[in-house]
Amino acid sequence: MPRDALQGTLDLLVLQTLARGTQHGYGITCHILAASGQQLRVEEGSLYPALRRMESAGLIKAEWKQSENNRRARYYQLTKKGAGRLAQEMQKWEQHTAAVKSFLEFA
Amino acid sequence: MLRKFMNSLRRKRLDEEIQEEIEFHRSQSSGSFGNLTAIREQMRDASTSAAFESLLQDIRYGLRILARTPGVSAIAILSLALGIGANAAIFSLVDRVMLSFLPVTQPEQLVLFDEVQPYPRFKEFRNRSQVFSGVAGTASLADVAFNGSDNPENSLTGRLVSGNYFNVLGVQAMMGRALSDAEDTGPGAHPEVVISYALWRGRFHADPAIVGKTIRLGAGRLNSGWGSSGFEQDQPVVPSNRNFLILGVMPPGFIGETVGERPDFWAPLTMEEHFLPGRHWLSRRTARWVQIIARLKPCCSVGQAEAANNILNRQLLVEEEGAGLSEARRRELEQDKIKLLDGSKGFSGLRNEFAKPLWILMAMVCVVLLIACANLANLLLARGTARRREIGTRMALGVDRPRLVRQLITESFLLSLFGAVLSVPIGWLASRALFTMVSAGDPALALNLAPDGRVLLFTGAVAILTTLLFGVAPALRSTRVDIHSVLKESERSTTGNRSRVTGEKAVVVIQVALSTTLLFGMALFTRTLYNLRTQDLGYSPERLTTARIDPIGAGYKGEQIGEIAQRVLEKLRTQPGIVAASYSDNGLFVGRDSGTHIRVNGFQPSSPKDSLARFDQVGPGYFSTVGIPLLLGRDFADTDTAHAPRVTVINESMARFYFGKRSPLGQTIFYDSRLKFTLTVIGVAKDVRDHLVRDQPPRRFYVSYMQPVDGQMGTDYEIRSSLAPAVLDRQIRQAVHSASPRLRIEYIRPLDKSIDNSLLRERLIARLSILFGFLSLLLGCAGLFGIMAYSVGRRTREIGIRIAIGGQPHNVVWTVVSEALLLVVGGLLIGIPVALLLSRYLQSLLFGLTPADGWSIFAVIVTTGLMTLVASIIPARRATRIDPVSALRCE
Known part of the structure; x- marks a missing residue:
């Protein structure tokens, strides 16, 4: 997936992933890849700065924890504010896709 | 040092965390990670602590830039400090006289009777009024002998107050208790006082056991307002000193209800006979001397209260006249109306007299600050031009513009900050000078002009405002550069690109216009004072001294x-x-x-x-x-x-x-x-x-x-x-x-001094406007000098060529001076009409001249012309000394 097209929806993907539970950066890429049927590949260069940005904005918070294979990893968790933002983003996305869909059907 | 260390620690930890996170990712996946450095950079920028980090970085960088040109920075900071300090000083005066509420409970409910009343009538008002929740009476005492000393230096000022005075104001004593109705029982029955915080600290060395001790007080005189004492002197009186029991000490903020007075003590009105012996004003219906302050019931508006109060007043007057009141007299009494004045900010004759002058001075001092800001804006513009290459380079390397603007504004803010900090002692000194000036009058005004929280807040607000005024435009303009042309051009080769200086020049023109209005005000007020002081009185006031006995x-x-x-x-x-x-x-x-x-x-x-x-x-x-x-x-x-x-x-x-x-x-x-x-x-x-x-x-x-x-x-x-x-x-x-x-001698004073005292307002305006005028001249001079020196620097090559092909020194001088003159004439052309427009509002403060006074305009033009010469002659002389050979070779 090209990086540009992903840009607008990256936050949505990450927030939705974290809504299922805490996860580290690598886990987030894996989940997005798996859940999208190998369609959406998030690039590390986009993901990590985005995580930092969302952390600064208070949408998520981070914590160092032991990973499944006993290494230290930075786990991200959705905050209350992040949950709110997720709902917003989802609604926006649905409106957007619905609009595009109805346009395509009409034309 | 420690901060630096902490900063580097914080940054190091962030970097380590980022590194570890990336390491973890790489250990899990086999894929490449892309441009590692760029990602790390982006991650760092997106982190919260990094935003703070970059602010610190801006501040550090700003400090370095300021320190690189210490002379210029010092002048900039000093002129700002002068401007802000002068503003703070005048503001403290305006604040104390015009804006401050009384430190009492719900000051907005307080009203003042516009006329002093006889004591018996005050008692009727107090007992019979329906619209007020309390009616208190007070009178001001001056020159009260203290500790048996007749020396005026050692005398106190005080207030006679009715027993309910503190209750009506809603003020409690800090120690002991305030006066109460219990002290209102009969003439001379209660030699008791409450003393002020200042007196307690000053004369009693903050004695913690002061309550219950005594203070020895003699006679005084009524400070303002005067009654006709009538003729009969029933009993012989001998003024005496008497011990007064100290009931309590008032809190430090409390100075009574009259702005410009600081009583040392408050004694019951019923002790009138002791302080003003022989007058018998407590029983006299014709002696008007009691100032009445009342608290409105919450349900009443001032209008309703005034109407009701006047009905009562008429009733009282008719009762006093008794039977046999003629119809004509009755109609005369109908005319006697009492107006209720807003008492929330205290009573102040000062306010009526000084309201307009104070606002005018405030406006003038703001203009001074504007001129200082203009200087700074110019400095920053010039600096921005000098830093075009640096800024261009940074932009070419990918720093985005908002970040650069932020950094430049941070620099401006640092200037303001230093200016504001330095302005506090300057403002304090200025307030002190102002205080000595205003307290020389008669009656002396006692205002506490020491900077307090409000003044500091004002100073801070002014500093931020000035940053916006002088910092934003230069920051925006300096960063609006075409990277390619900037990097290509070599700094020296900018020969004739004059358009780039227009911003600076426009600022100078505005500056001259602003200072023209100030100078015009100064000329008008100075001439007014001169006219008043040399006004023919009909006799010669010289060698005439007045003295009053009692x-x-x-x-x-x-x-x-x-x-x-x-x-x-x-x-x-x-x-x-x-x-x-x-x-x-x-x-x-x-x-x-x-x-x-x-x-x-x-x-x-x-x-x-x-x-x-x-x-x-x-x-x-x-x-x-x-x-x-x-x-x-x-x-x-x-x-x-x-x-x-x-x-x-x-x-x-x-x-x-x-x-x-x-x-x-x-x-x-x-x-x-x-x-x-x-x-x-x-x-x-x-x-x-x-x-x-x-x-x-x-x-x-x-x-x-x-x-x-x-x-x-x-x-x-x-x-x-x-x-x-x-x-x-x-x-x-x-x-x-x-x-x-x-x-007792009340005072001995040369008549000249009394006349000066009567002209306190005019002297205050004249002196301060002279100060502001010269300050603006000085700042304007510095601004013009700066721009001319800069202009000569830019035109080194051009002037070098002219000298090389035989240009005479006086021609070179004229080139520079005429450039300056052009700016100044522009400023005058804007400034004089504006000044004339504004001066119409000064009419009531002038004497012996019209607001469009020709001599004053002339004086402004001459002064400004001299300023131009002073400011441009040094750069001009420097221009004549340009060595054509080196000027041409420096390419």
Whole structure:
């Protein structure tokens, strides 16, 4: 997936992933890849700065924890504010896709 | 050092975390991670602590930039500090006089009666008023003898207050208790006081066990407002010192309800007899001396309260007159209305007199700050131009513009911050100077002008505002660069690109225009003061000294007052060095002036105002001592005794107004609307100004002190002598003491000083406007100098070429000076019309000139022209010394 097209929806993907539970950066890429049927590949260069940005904005918070294979990893968790933002983003996305869909059907 | 260390630690930890996170990712996946450095960079920027980090970085960088040109930065900071400090000082004055609420409970409910009232009537108001939740009375005392000392330096000011005063204001004592209704029981029954925080600290060394101790107080005088004391002096009185029990100490913020006064103590009104012996004002219905302050019931508006209060007032007046009230008198009483003034900010005659001048000064001082800001804006613009390459390079390397603008504004903010910090001591010093200036008046104004939270807040706000004013535009402009051209051009080769300096030049033009308005104001106010000070009074105020004694306070009564006045006069006249002396009831320029209604046969008044005339009761030789020429008739003679027919000398205005072309000599004047006395005119004196310099002399008549028409309030001596003030002072004291050791001298003061005191407002405006004018001139000079030096620097090559091909030094000088002149003329062309437009609002403050005063305009042009020369001559001289060879080679 090209990086540009992903840009607008990256936050949505990450927030939705974290809504299922805490996860580290690598886990987030894996989940997005798996859940999208190998369609959406998030690039590390986009993901990590985005995580930092969302952390600064208070949408998520981070914590160092032991990973499944006993290494230290930075786990991200959705905050209350992040949950709110997720709902917003989802609604926006649905409106957007619905609009595009109805346009395509009409034309 | 420590901070630096902490900073580097914080950054290091962030970097480590980022590194570890990336490491973890790489250990899990096999894929490549892309441009590692770029990602790390982006992650760092997106982190919260990094935003803070970059701010610190900006500040560090800003400090380095400021430190790189310490001279320029110091001048910038200093001019800002001067501007902000002056603003803070004037603001503190405006704040104290105009804006501050009284430190009392719900100040917005307080109202003040616009006129002082007799004590018996005050009691009626207090007992019978329905619209107020409380009515308190107060009167101001000055020169109260303290600890038995007669030395005026050692005297106190105080307030007589009704028992409910503190209750009505809603103020509690800090220690002990305040006065209460319990102290209101009977005349002289409660020698008890509450003292101020300042007195407690100053005279009692903050004694923690002060409550229950005593303070020794003597007699004083009523500070403002004056009653007619009436004639009868029933009992002999001897002023004495008496111990007063200290009930409590008021909190530090509390200074009473009158702005500009700081009482040292508050005593019950019922102790009037002790402080103002012999007046018996507590029982006298005609002596108006009690200021009334009342608290509105929450349900009442000021309008409703005023209406209800006036109904009560009329009722009281009618009751006082008793039976046999004529219809005419009743109608007269209907006219007696009391207005209720907003009391929330306290009572202040100051406010009426100083409101306009203070706002004008505030505006002027703001303009000074604007000029300082303009200098800074120019400095930053010039610096921005010099840093074009640096900025261009940074932008080429990918720094985005908002970040650069932020950094440049941070630099401006640092300048403001330093300026603001430095302005605090400057403002404090300026406030002190202002304080000495305003406290020289009569009555002296005691205002606490030390910077407090409000002033500091104001300073901070001004600093932020100035940053926006001078920082934002240069920051935006400096970063609007075309990277390619900037990087290509070499710094020196910018030969004739003049358009780039237009911003700076426009700022200079505005600056000159601003300073023109200030200079014009300064010229107008200075000339006003000069006109007032040189106004012909009708006599020469030089070598004239006035002194006031208090015979009533020393126990003299009735005819004894005239006798003691005469005895002191005889003693004075025998003192060597005293050329002439006399006395009068009202004195000269001391703020007391008697007036009355009169009636003249053959004159039909068209309004009640027409029957008003001022008068004074004067001693023998008054006219010759003061130097008032008699135009017709004779002076009072020794034969005009208490038992001889009453005679009067009237002034020109009075003669003209009532008698027209008729000779007034021998005519009769009826004193008082109730025709109490008839006076025969024996002379006409020249019109003189004896209380106000500004106004035309009013209609006035003089009667002999031996034939008083009104009770003598005190006795003012006019003494003509060329002795040194200290020597004269001693001689006057000696004379008074030898006449009667009991007599208290209220003051001895050269007339010039009294006149100056009466012109306090004008002197304040004139002095401050001169200060602001010169400050603006100095700042304008610096600004112009800066821009000219910069311009010469830019044109080095051009001037070098001109010199190389034979340009004469005077031509070079003229090139530079004419450039400066052009800017200044532009500034004048904008500034003078603006100044003329604004000066119309100053009309009421001017004297002896119109707001479009030609001389003042001329003075402004000359001063500004001189400033131009001073500011441009050094850069011009420098231009002539440009070495053509090196100027051309520097490419």
